[in-house]
Amino acid sequence: MAVYTEVDDDALESFLSEYDLGPPTSCKGIAEGVENSNYLLQTERGNFILTLYEKRVKREDLPFFLGLMEHLSAAGLRCPLPIRGRDGNVIRELCGRPAAIISFLQGLSTKRVLPDHCRQVGDALARLHLAGASFKLTRKNALSLEGWRPLFTATRDRADEVRAGLAESIERDLADITARWPADLPRGVIHADLFPDNVLFVADQLSGMIDFYFACNDFYAYDLAICLNAWCFERDLSFNATKAKQLVGAYSRVRPLSEREIAMLPLLARGSALRFLLTRLYDWLNQPAGALVRPHDPLEYEAKLRFHGSVRSATAYGL
């Protein structure tokens, strides 16, 4: 994380006095999450995550994020459950920042993705979409179509520092993808960032989905396209159609995809690759001094963008 707020014991004690969790028996800052300060908090009642929201998460979005986790947990999904204080509130203040406590989920994220992990992720993603349909709040996707142009404007002048010709090729893709972007696909609440880092497994069984801080309303199939990019490429950036087939197959057994959603997958995958290319490019060009986390390589997503631009149809994904 780039920023880390230290919580002193007085502040923690007074914060916890608003909850029925008992006194803390341990509280360790964890090196996880680029956006927020996270602590693994232990009390006699169990393990929890205490999060202090740093400036990249907007305070007005917190009721959506935390309300969604509560809604999905109530629907039986394996995601963190926000803990309510005695006053019924989930969001309060700690060290001058908005803060919340959520339940701790067991499991480890996998760095060695197997086809069966993809199957479980497809299944869980579809269940998330179905369960999210009855959630009342909405949040616009700031990193879809309308967000790409401003990101490009902010990175264009220096994009060629990363690769000669990158600015020009993004310009072309942005124009083309924008022109063909659909307006009419089934939509609802999506996770929007379901990368391997954000999925936990215990003994190769999916035990949790975490980090809902990009969740928003958008096309369901766009969320699936994000997962195609995040889960189905090998380290050498070759595309693994077996993994894609497992991911999409498992998804559509729970929430059947329409013909049109399937037909649009390559374009949605291009759009998703462009989104991560642009945000990674921005982060690459704007590395804060003293950041712990090295930014991801933007060119990984340029390669993925090229791949999806080259496919004729979703059959290339093994569908």
Next chain:
Amino acid sequence: MAVYTEVDDDALESFLSEYDLGPPTSCKGIAEGVENSNYLLQTERGNFILTLYEKRVKREDLPFFLGLMEHLSAAGLRCPLPIRGRDGNVIRELCGRPAAIISFLQGLSTKRVLPDHCRQVGDALARLHLAGASFKLTRKNALSLEGWRPLFTATRDRADEVRAGLAESIERDLADITARWPADLPRGVIHADLFPDNVLFVADQLSGMIDFYFACNDFYAYDLAICLNAWCFERDLSFNATKAKQLVGAYSRVRPLSEREIAMLPLLARGSALRFLLTRLYDWLNQPAGALVRPHDPLEYEAKLRFHGSVRSATAYGL
């Protein structure tokens, strides 16, 4: 921490297969410890700390550090217990670094030191000294007398960047303290870094002493002098004689101090203040790019050095 080694799941699984701890149910990098990469590891057997030793800890010192923790645990002290693998070994390799698993201790370090905390620390420090007396390995204190001159040489030219005249005043103190440093005080294994960060409390009862990676052989009273500096000054750098009295009083009820040890306390406290002034000055002038932890202010220890230089005898400490 300045450095953080990421452990991937294959490597972790193969590492854990050397132990009888069961498969991992969680493993989170914790933002603790400047020198090493630390993970809070959970398995069905409980909570553990997995440490990968980065370059500032010398591999050849690990048998001393880990052996000492095991020795002290066996003597009933509340300190981490190194976990042996099936082969009986405590130290093995992970991600190209020496690594070990130790037991996890409950508790939180206090940022609001009370006199009773000081009493408990004095008691625990004396018990550590007594229990350490039967430990067979030894380790020279690299940061005592002989280590100060090289640290000063490495920082002298730029010391005045921190405060005008600092180099000259350190030069004077170094010469004076060196000339008067004793050779004949009772000595043995000391913790050498028992700051509030390294002492855990549950409900204001001392539950653990951690971070033995500066432990070494030196004067017992020098360890107590380190604690005087670490525990008995207020945030405004005023000296709290009540805390000092609790610390030293509790210590000497367990391990009585000789007249000479008491008489030498002000000088030992000056030496200890100089040691932390020099290492903080070095770290301040050599901040690595990308470090998460901001170095401590060296001038805090200059003020403490001044204080101890001004006292006539240990009676100033409330003794």
